[in-house]
Amino acid sequence: MKYLKFLLTGVVFGIVMAKAEIISWYRIYEMFRFESFHMYGIIGSAVILGALAVQIIKRTQLKDIEGAQITFNPKNRSIIRYLVGGTIFGLGWALAGACPGPMFVLVGYGYLSLLIVIVGAVLGTFIYGLLRNKLPH
Amino acid sequence: MDIITQPWAWYVAGPIIALVMFLLLYFGETFGVSSNLRTMCTIAGGDKYADFFKIDWRKQQWNLVFVLGAVIGGFIAAQYLSNGQGIDLNPKTVVALEQLGFQAPTAAYLPSEIFGEHSVFSLKGFLILLGAGFLVGFGTRYAGGCTSGHAISGLSNLQIPSLIAVIGFFIGGLLMTHVLLPIIF
Numbered sequence: 001m002k003y004l005k006f007l008l009t010g011v012v013f014g015i016v017m018a019k020a021e022i023i024s025w026y027r028i029y030e031m032f033r034f035e036s037f038h039m040y041g042i043i044g045s046a047v048i049l050g051a052l053a054v055q056i057i058k059r060t061q062l063k064d065i066e067g068a069q070i071t072f073n074p075k076n077r078s079i080i081r082y083l084v085g086g087t088i089f090g091l092g093w094a095l096a097g098a099c100p101g102p103m104f105v106l107v108g109y110g111y112l113s114l115l116i117v118i119v120g121a122v123l124g125t126f127i128y129g130l131l132r133n134k135l136p137h
Numbered sequence: 138m139d140i141i142t143q144p145w146a147w148y149v150a151g152p153i154i155a156l157v158m159f160l161l162l163y164f165g166e167t168f169g170v171s172s173n174l175r176t177m178c179t180i181a182g183g184d185k186y187a188d189f190f191k192i193d194w195r196k197q198q199w200n201l202v203f204v205l206g207a208v209i210g211g212f213i214a215a216q217y218l219s220n221g222q223g224i225d226l227n228p229k230t231v232v233a234l235e236q237l238g239f240q241a242p243t244a245a246y247l248p249s250e251i252f253g254e255h256s257v258f259s260l261k262g263f264l265i266l267l268g269a270g271f272l273v274g275f276g277t278r279y280a281g282g283c284t285s286g287h288a289i290s291g292l293s294n295l296q297i298p299s300l301i302a303v304i305g306f307f308i309g310g311l312l313m314t315h316v317l318l319p320i321i322f
Contacts, residue, residue, distance in 0.1 A: 014210015086305020092272025108211025120270020
């Protein structure tokens with residue numbers, strides 16, 4: 001039962017990704033051509049409300065469902081890994097038209113060709129793991 | 138029911154995504170889908186090849202369950218919440234697609250030129266899908282997060298590294314959309 005809440009949250013996530021066309025290759029293409037506000041509105045409003053939520057959590061020292069204080073891990077300071085890694089990610093995002101979340105939602109939607117993309121993503125993660133110590137971070 | 142089956146507006150989707158992020162924090166975890174790719178490597182035996190995969194994957198089970206939920210959500214949307222209509226793109230985007238050699242979209246989500254049977258079962262088409270996934274998987278781990286981990290969770294927590302990562306997402310995305318797609322197709 002511990003996992004039911006995560007399953008249901010995932011279901012809500014999957015439905016909204018599909019219904020707002022965030023899983024659409026076309027919407028990503030349109031976004032990178034700056035020809036629609038749709039994706040910017042989604043990410044922008046999520047970040048504004050998300051930032052508000054994070055501030056409220058921090059200021060009220062909100063506790064999670066288990067009673068432990070909610071904490072945030074600051075990301076490591078670096079430029080190269082975020083810029084280079086992010087650029088590689090962006091190349092794939094615009095080609096596949098899907099980032100990791102939508103890949104899985106699309107499989108559920110019935111588009112099984114996304115399984116090839118997911119295998120590629122797992123493979124990419126694996127190769128990163130092998131090369132990690134040789135890459136600048 | 139029409140309100141549900143027609144595409145949802147950005148001002149509906151954005152707040153729900155923020156709610157998902159908040160719920161995962163409230164459940165004592167964090168919103169970040171790409172971590173599951175690492176967990177999958179560990180489960181597949183990747184810990185024998187690199188220390189990066191020596192993690193206790195049981196602590197990540199909740200995230201795998203979340204992704205399973207996302208798959209189910211996609212299924213529910215397809216079966217019960219869809220009106221089967223196409224997508225309402227900017228006409229300029231449709232013109233750009235035609236210049237790329239893509240038909241005007243008939244389905245809402247995926248162009249058959251990349252994801253259709255004809256493409257998937259050709260060597261070039263197969264490698265495009267595998268390669269696109271590879272770039273996403275490699276890039277997201279190198280950058281330490283994807284759209285959910287950096288663009289939503291990270292930016293919400295006002296993390297400069299996440300802003301740099303998102304700038305990278307756009308450098309790569311713009312390069313692919315405007316320079317590489319016309320070469321590939």
